[in-house]
Amino acid sequence: MRDGYRHWQRIPTRWADNDVYGHVNNVVHYAFMDTVINTWLIDAGLDIHDGTVIGLCVESHCNYRGSVSFPDALDAGLRIGHLGRSSVRYEVGFYFEGRDDVVAEGHFVHVFVDRTTRKPVEIPAQLRTAMEGLVVA
Template sequence: MGYAHWEVVPTRWKDNDVYGHVNNVVHYSLMDTVINSWLIAEGGLDIHRGPVIGLCVESHCNYHAAVEFPERLAIGLRVGHLGRSSVRYEVGIHRADRSECVAEGHFVHVFVDRETRRPVELTGTLRSALEALRAG
């Protein structure tokens, strides 16, 4: 599996769609939530007042198995690529016991100046935290 960070999250009643399984867009929400909660807790990202913010410029998800409410999911997170101002997160969504990967995806963030929206170099605590998530 090779994920540096794991977080267990529950599915919610509203996550099921009319076909009786967790809708595909929920997987993206789970990935986004785990990434951003990690950035706040470990990377020191201040999403409300900090000078730097991360903008999602690419996302992707492959689905391997259906998930239904109520179920707890283990979300694995790692950094697949760390650039000067961007990062590609790789995310695995597994059953809570990690016995089966139900979806795999990635998100690419470009970190920018909050005001100008121009890319900024990743430095300090944020860069160190992202390096600690690197795959391999």
């Protein structure tokens, strides 16, 4: 349900997203998840270019509920289902723009690591505070 998500971003589809069957290919949904999450992280203050901490994807999953085709646009809802010391599980719901029908639901797990050593580190305080605003029970 839409009201379970804390952050929203509009995602337009592109002509190139359609596959030979005339719908947005399943792999594109993963790119959409990556876009929503990383846009939010950048806005929350994560320095993806020069920061000492980065998030690495260690798990992702998507359940498909409906078909999307160009030029459809999607509303992507973002929430956090689990916030650990060094890891976070983002949950993303995709809905047809302005409607309540869910197109796909997925999750994406980041482990935050030192950029150089790739060893897990605590989520930086500023980022953790921002993430707490996305946590759902």
